[in-house]
Amino acid sequence: MTERRRYSVKAYSNQAFLNSKDARALRILAEYLEPKSRFEHHKVDDTIVFMGSARIKPREQARTQVELRMSEYYEAARALAFKLTEWSKGLDSKERRFVVCTGGGPGIMEAANRGAAEARGMNVGLTISIPIEEFDNRYVTRELAFHFHYFFMRKFWFTYLAKAVIVFPGGYGTLDELFELLTLVQTRKMTKPLPIVLFGTRYWREVIDFDALVAHGTIDAKDVDLVHRTDSVDDAYDWIVGRLSSDGAIDQPGAML
Numbered sequence: 001m002t003e004r005r006r007y008s009v010k011a012y013s014n015q016a017f018l019n020s021k022d023a024r025a026l027r028i029l030a031e032y033l034e035p036k037s038r039f040e041h042h043k044v045d046d047t048i049v050f051m052g053s054a055r056i057k058p059r060e061q062a063r064t065q066v067e068l069r070m071s072e073y074y075e076a077a078r079a080l081a082f083k084l085t086e087w088s089k090g091l092d093s094k095e096r097r098f099v100v101c102t103g104g105g106p107g108i109m110e111a112a113n114r115g116a117a118e119a120r121g122m123n124v125g126l127t128i129s130i131p132i133e134e135f136d137n138r139y140v141t142r143e144l145a146f147h148f149h150y151f152f153m154r155k156f157w158f159t160y161l162a163k164a165v166i167v168f169p170g171g172y173g174t175l176d177e178l179f180e181l182l183t184l185v186q187t188r189k190m191t192k193p194l195p196i197v198l199f200g201t202r203y204w205r206e207v208i209d210f211d212a213l214v215a216h217g218t219i220d221a222k223d224v225d226l227v228h229r230t231d232s233v234d235d236a237y238d239w240i241v242g243r244l245s246s247d248g249a250i251d252q253p254g255a256m257l
Contacts, residue, residue: 048162053107054173078115080112082119084100086121165194
């Protein structure tokens, strides 16, 4: 009688183990190494990150007065991403410089990916697994569409490659991302210059009272100047391009925290 040979499953093929709490460190590492591999393959060293609400609709889909008013931000994000992508494509570089990067969702994220795609530029989408309705952001470059489980790994990739950030009106998620960036810059945990634009002066004035923080002594007056406020696509474009030029980011590709 022939004895049956027993084969053990290799650890890296053991789905029960890989999905267990004991392999959490491997899953976290995978959300670092897999995106890193793709970014390097496609020569993406620098990004311009767009943040903002997933709920803001394009003008043609707006149904209420509020939606119609807020749709101005969708169109502005689309136009700004288009201008920045055209500018970056004109740089004399073998690398893909200053690639538009978003959270890969609808709303402001879709608008920025759409503008970059309309300028025939590659763009990045960093989606996250959360219990929301299905959406289709078809403007993200397929090879640079990522899907994360861990918020902190997604935030890492937002920050690590970013050379500038434009923050449009948004809710809890946008505020969370903005304040984390401001904390990194304020505490100098981020050593690279990071121009940050708050687009939509009325919205940001009503939602965050930076002057009150100064008055109560919880931030310094100079911390208010960590952001540039504007309502103009052209002003945001000129300020970002000017800062990237003066900070030396154009001549020094690569990420640094």
